[in-house]
Amino acid sequence: MADNIGAQLAGKNILVTGGLGFIGSNLAHRLVSLGANVTLVDSMVPAYGGNPFNIHGIEDRVTVNIADVRDEYSMAYLVQGRDYIFNLAGQVSHIDSVEDPYTDLEINVRSQVSILEACRKKNRAVKIVYTSTRQLYGKPDYLPVDEKHLAHPIDTNGINKLAGELYHILYYNVYDIRAASLRLTNTYGPRQLVKHSRQGFIAWFVRQIVEGKEIQLFGGGGQIRDFNHVDDVVDALLLASVSDAANGEIFNLGGEPVSLKSLVELMIEINGGGSYRPVPFPPDKKRIDIGDFYGDFTKITNVLGWKPKTPLRDGMLDTINYYRENLPKYLDTES
């Protein structure tokens, strides 16, 4: 990352929603190292990714504010006086979104409207970076999927994340509140939730590997995905924050396409042991299987100069090592 990003963020007042979660806490570590004044907002919903251990080592250098983005008045207060908001809080579980569409709607849409409305009324000079998701594309019409690909989400979560993203772009276009959206693909790395498997498969695979358990590969593992190490995602978030060229724009992230089977074999190799077994898709998962997916990230390369820098092997080694050391901190059995 260019030095000038550090210079631009040093001393700035920064709010991170979802700040005790996976990506939010990795971002917090980086922001602290750059000398920013960081406030982390997290609701600590038990089933979600917030974990106090995620800020181990920086706990005295950040402000933690426990609050839910659905709490309209608290959020309206907390957005004031910030130079940047990294708006990462979300309901991210596909499965939970199907079982309880209203909660997903409240968090991923209504709360986004209230954060944006609060900025409109109290902090129009702020810059917001929003984390969206490749899930909103649904089953790809073509590969790699660029930002011109139609959004036809195949789950509630994808619809709501799309709406939340469009609200950010709208508030830039109509009210000049600078905002950018990154459509994240499968992100992995330290500090990800592993206490259950409802928030994605990579961290769950990592846990199985570290615990010496057999990995189940739905559909055999031939499906292709792309992966970003969280450090690369943090790079993209920072670039989007300081660049005016990002205002009002939507960017895919993305990485090298790899089959799930190859990913798991790489993990087993790195770990020096492990096993997997192909299993049929459960009917409910089959119904919403999207086949292969990988994104085209040419736009963010051209506009912001971002490329993923962490090779999958290095990133997986880093991740497996992290959970080897810290797994118990992530096994809270509350949910």
Added chain:
Amino acid sequence: MADNIGAQLAGKNILVTGGLGFIGSNLAHRLVSLGANVTLVDSMVPAYGGNPFNIHGIEDRVTVNIADVRDEYSMAYLVQGRDYIFNLAGQVSHIDSVEDPYTDLEINVRSQVSILEACRKKNRAVKIVYTSTRQLYGKPDYLPVDEKHLAHPIDTNGINKLAGELYHILYYNVYDIRAASLRLTNTYGPRQLVKHSRQGFIAWFVRQIVEGKEIQLFGGGGQIRDFNHVDDVVDALLLASVSDAANGEIFNLGGEPVSLKSLVELMIEINGGGSYRPVPFPPDKKRIDIGDFYGDFTKITNVLGWKPKTPLRDGMLDTINYYRENLPKYLDTES
């Protein structure tokens, strides 16, 4: 319309949400003439389009149920036992959606989820036709706009209508609840709200003409739009309802492109008098001006055999005549 549509709908139990409004009531007249058992749900929100006079002549042949789509339990009860639901209720004012984004979100998204959830639990065999809007395309990237055009709405209402539409398609794909969505363009005709100008310009122009007032043309009237007479929209709704080829599909409606200035001149000619004046865009309207818009309706022509049949001249004559006769019934000053 083909005779077989009448045969398929005769005797069927049909629910129309927004049934006392503009399109809902025109649909109701048609459904009654086809021999369907029609229940109309309307909330009679004062600023919206519901008007008891809209069912003048069929009031003894339909069931009217006053209820709001936000009323989850009532809706869950009302969807039961229906063969078809025409899901037309919505907050349709762009201006109101900007001033009160939460109400728009409640009506156009959350209520749609609860209607669909109710169908999933109580009436999975129903067929739903949803009315969406060309507004979700925002400012066109190209003309004519087909269904492959990206949705980048420039207002709250467009975002929420898009989400509501995507929910209908999702519930078909995941739960087999048959649903289709029509993206309506500018619809005009008898029974449209004219008591204020916040729900679109055509009906407002008609009122000015009938009242002998000068029409104000923002930006000079060079903007191109396409228009559908409500009878043609009713045709499309019925075709989508009885056709399995429509399940899970999204269709543009559309018509011949005409400039607003030409439209107004035609109206003045038909009326035998009237006047207009070009005025500059107010700044807030300029910001969200989409320039020219007209839709490509090839898909619905190919799949369902729909084409608009009412020439603009005939449709406008019909409309002006209707309001000449009935204007006082539409001038309730409550809002």
